[in-house]
Amino acid sequence: MANTCLSGFLMERPSHDWTVDAKQSLKESALFRSNILNDVLISSSKSLRDQADAVDTALARTISDTHNVRLTMENELKQVVNRLADSEKIITNLLHIMSNLEKGKMVAESRLNNRLKRPGAEQNCDDKAQLRLISELHKLDLQLHSMNEEIKKSKTAHLELQKARYLLEDEVRVKRKTIWVDCIRCQKVRTFYPSVNALIGH
Numbered sequence: 001m002a003n004t005c006l007s008g009f010l011m012e013r014p015s016h017d018w019t020v021d022a023k024q025s026l027k028e029s030a031l032f033r034s035n036i037l038n039d040v041l042i043s044s045s046k047s048l049r050d051q052a053d054a055v056d057t058a059l060a061r062t063i064s065d066t067h068n069v070r071l072t073m074e075n076e077l078k079q080v081v082n083r084l085a086d087s088e089k090i091i092t093n094l095l096h097i098m099s100n101l102e103k104g105k106m107v108a109e110s111r112l113n114n115r116l117k118r119p120g121a122e123q124n125c126d127d128k129a130q131l132r133l134i135s136e137l138h139k140l141d142l143q144l145h146s147m148n149e150e151i152k153k154s155k156t157a158h159l160e161l162q163k164a165r166y167l168l169e170d171e172v173r174v175k176r177k178t179i180w181v182d183c184i185r186c187q188k189v190r191t192f193y194p195s196v197n198a199l200i201g202h
Helices: 001-014 015-116 128-192 196-199
Strands: none
Touching: 015 128
């Protein structure tokens, strides 16, 4: 009996009502899905934009740090170049002094040789001038040895300064290239990264 009543009720209800209900359900379902997709799209777009902003901030900080390092290296390079110039002057002066000492030694040796060529009787007497020449030659030898060591040290220091200069020049070139790449190629390209609205499609 109940089945007969239900069947009668279903038969009494127009098929148009069922169609309207189905269309309404589909519409509500599509709207629900659209809202969910829209929320996911907005959330994903904001997340992507936040990540892009974080990368831009990190890149700007890296460029600033690299720029500061480059300035520091350039200042160090200037100091090394100045020290190289001073080192060259010192070496030149030391070589000039050594040349004068060698000339003085040659003169003293020549005078001593001339005195040693005197007849034997004169060599046997107490010759204070000859003793002074021998003492002078000894002092000149010590001075020349000391000067030679000083020149060696100065040349070694000069070579180390030259190496430091080459390294700093190379590092400065690398830093300038890095800044150029980060600023011109990376940072400039990243300005075209779309906004949240563009990512959403509005």
